[in-house]
Amino acid sequence: MRGPKRRTCWAGSVRPPSRPRWRVRSRWGSWRWPGRGWARRSGRSARWTGATYRCGRCRRISWTRTEGACVAEYRLAPTFACGGAAPLLARHGAVTITERPDLALAALAQRAGDAALEALVRDVTGAPPPGPGRISGQAGGVQLAWTGPGQWLALAPADRHPDLAGMLVARLGAAASVTDQAGGWVCLDLDGVGCRALLERLCPLDTGAMDAGRAERTGIEHMGCLVICEVPGQRYRVMAARSFAVSLADMLETVARGLV
Numbered sequence: 001m002r003g004p005k006r007r008t009c010w011a012g013s014v015r016p017p018s019r020p021r022w023r024v025r026s027r028w029g030s031w032r033w034p035g036r037g038w039a040r041r042s043g044r045s046a047r048w049t050g051a052t053y054r055c056g057r058c059r060r061i062s063w064t065r066t067e068g069a070c071v072a073e074y075r076l077a078p079t080f081a082c083g084g085a086a087p088l089l090a091r092h093g094a095v096t097i098t099e100r101p102d103l104a105l106a107a108l109a110q111r112a113g114d115a116a117l118e119a120l121v122r123d124v125t126g127a128p129p130p131g132p133g134r135i136s137g138q139a140g141g142v143q144l145a146w147t148g149p150g151q152w153l154a155l156a157p158a159d160r161h162p163d164l165a166g167m168l169v170a171r172l173g174a175a176a177s178v179t180d181q182a183g184g185w186v187c188l189d190l191d192g193v194g195c196r197a198l199l200e201r202l203c204p205l206d207t208g209a210m211d212a213g214r215a216e217r218t219g220i221e222h223m224g225c226l227v228i229c230e231v232p233g234q235r236y237r238v239m240a241a242r243s244f245a246v247s248l249a250d251m252l253e254t255v256a257r258g259l260v
Contacts, residue, residue: 081186081245088249092256094194097249100237103155104164105181108172110150117175124171135215135228145215145228153181153226153239186245188252190236194259199227199236201255207236221251 080101082088088099110117121129121144125137130146137143142161144152156164165180172178190198196207203218203225210216210229218225223244228237240248 081242082249083246088188090249090253090256092253093260094192095198095256095259096191097252097256098189098191099249100187100189102158103182103187104158104161105185106154106165106168107147107179107181108144108152108154108168109177109179111174111176117172120172120175124168130215133214133216135213139230145226147217147226158182184242185239186242186248188238188249190238190252191234193234194256195236196233197259198252198255201258202251203227208233220248223248 077085079085080087080099082099087101088097090097118128121127125142125144127136127138127144129152130136130144132146135143135145140157140160142154142156142164144154147153154164154168158164161167164182165178168176168178199205199207202220205216205218205227207227207229210227211232212229214229216227218227220238220240223240225248226239228239229235230237238248238252
């Protein structure tokens, strides 16, 4: 009985009648035939000699991205802390929630005696360093909010103080340690007659007893926050770590919608 018909390639050599079944799919959509056998390289027929060849029915296999169509082009767009292409602005009934990315922030820690630091801070903010639960300074200028013993958070409009940390280092010198916090916090302003009811549902603060200039550390849904009272019963500022921005904004909006 005669065996299977053997095919002869154009180079005069015998090629196996069938291709192996154990073929491997490459990531670029072509078939790669592993193992020993006939292959074609650069348009020429050649026997396997240890080099890398490709099958005549396959395209060149490459794991290296080149400057062709396979190169990934990344088009990045800036986003704000709450995840949008623009600062968050949400109105729900009597409450308006506004994201404030236009604030310059810096952390301030005391290094020298009270008298030296107090005189320098008074020269910068126009007021002495605030005590526990207070914020000092003029609105529109540099303000200091108490965050712990000998520690404060400095706030100022970014357009007037684009390098707030650098300015404080130059003005305070060795009296305090200053750290830039501009990218570490999210600031949300609450405005409207429903702000007090909103905060009472989210944190244990007695917002009815908070007067203007009060700054209290509290927790909102297990997130450490700083709540500043600007106008009692009307305007408050809520600050938290930037990593909590989306969760904090979502929680504020959810409660605000429930008050409508």
